[in-house]
Amino acid sequence: MSSIATPQAAARAAELRRRGRFRPGDAVLHGLTLAAALAAVALLGLIAWKVTDQARPAIHDFGLGFLTTKTWDPGTRQIFGAAAFLFGTAVTSLGALLIAGPLSIAIALFLTELAPRWLRGPIGALVEMLAAVPSVVVGLWGILVMGPFVADHFEPFLKRTLGFIPLFRGDPSIFGLLPAILVLTIMITPIVSSVSRELFLGVPRDLKEGALALGTTRWEMIRGVVFPYARSGIAAALILGLGRAVGEAIAVTQVIGGNVAIHWSLFQPGDTLASRIASQYQGASSAKQVSAIAYLAVILLCFSLVANIGAQVIVRRFAGRHPVAR
């Protein structure tokens, strides 16, 4: 541990320790911070308990079959199931991650390794400002600006070039899974790219310079040094982005087309767990529907928990066999 250089210093440290035991300030600080930490845990527990409690009638009525039922009928039949929303959530968030992942890493690499110094600040700040745009504004932009472009140009183009894949068949529309994927991409790119940028900045300069001194190209240096060093962090950043995409409700509600169905075409409307909760919880007309929506929330909560634990496992696993860092 710490080595004490002189006897005077040792005496002073002992004196401080002795006095410190009676300092009320420390006790208060300790108490306050402990309370804050416990409050966070208690809040999570309370939320989980409350949501599960509300969902209990639906869990009792529908059981695990809820997960595979495709119907959502708040009308006369009162049959509820989550399958369509699980599908919509998986397609939109994974789709968004598939686009936003490489894009964000490219942005981060450009900003840390390639861009001239005067350009880094402004571009970095602008990318992060994207994260400050409220989601309802992104959604509105999605309807009014992006939607028509997607329906008139982007989707017809995909249909012409990739129409042999079932994903890109059907009638182009401003509402659907593809617009939702694009909106989510915009929303998670800032978070993934700014985390990645911090990670790349944290790669020790001597490692990078060492690689360059060995005669590697810049790309070989990035592949051989920067990526392995930041690997676990990038995985965690991607899962952070996934969590954001899965949980985003408002902007998705505005562009996804709120339809209860499983379509293989990305041009068709669908819905996600979060979007369904946001659009139908308030003023649901039957107790059964309220309970079914709470059941959706339980699923969402479980998913977030699994994603977070997954992120931590990945971080640990990669950190364990880090080739360059300790």
Next chain:
Amino acid sequence: MRKLTTLAAMIAAVAALGAATSTASTGRSSGTLKGAGSSFVAPLVAQWQANYKSSDIQYNPIGSGGGIAAITNRTVDFGASDAPLSSDQFKACKGCVQIPWALSATAIPYNIPGLNGRLHLNAGVLADIYLGKITNWNSGRIKALNRGLSLPDLKITPVYRSDNSGTSYNFTDYLANASAAWKSKVGVGVNANWPSGIGAPKSNGVAAAVGQTKGAVGYVDVAYTLKNHLSFAAIQNKSGKWALPGLRGIKSAAALITKVPASGELSIVNPPKAAKYKNAYPISTFTYVILPTKTSSATELRHFVFWALTNGQQYGPRLLFVPIPKVVLSYSEKTLNKVKS
């Protein structure tokens, strides 16, 4: 430099705060009544806010569903909904009454580029469009109602509300009344298991979706439709006449009410074939204020709602709200007396 801008921002903020409090303090109120709910009735409530002098009225148009939730949790003094409370909602609200306090209609806006005239529709065709049975604007059944219009070969995209909405209640109530298939397959409610089409949140979402999608048809309250200059269809009523969602059509439909049931729930969709309903617009609806029977602000609430039911109705016609008929007014006044502190 940075310090200076922060300082300037702070000064501006303080000034704004001062302005806000000063307008609030010049208010003439003896108290504040907070309400939330229906966006359908919001334009009329805005008139009431401006003209009612005894209390300050705050109103948040978060949608009928939100209004019911807010009054159930007692976070507001009154809720407003275009859909009557369901039995589960009545139970959850614990001692609430619903009082019909305004009357208007739902319009059917559409987006058919270059159409040479107004679109005409009837209940059967509308139901089959929303059931996904009629899928193209050049369908023979639509053409039969629109002689002289050159209807294009264009896919129909029905648009519905994805959130819980009183307008959806009015619309599904109408379709269920007119079509047996709709009644058995979908039913009536603030939301439904929509067989086809796309969903968008709130009136503005539906309006934007219809406005942006070629071939779309939707349903939005008439005040919002007019304000946003959407083209809307003429609807055939049971007497075979073509009706528009105007004052005459709504008033004629409201003549259907001769007696108000104890629950206060009223439905005036699709009045039958008769001389007195010959001009009726078939997608008309009452809209309700929901009040707790036990509240600390009972006196102020009773005073405000009574004023809205009587003097307040004069601000309606300009916004396409028809003053409520006498029989409804007397029910509403009687029910209002149940609100006590």
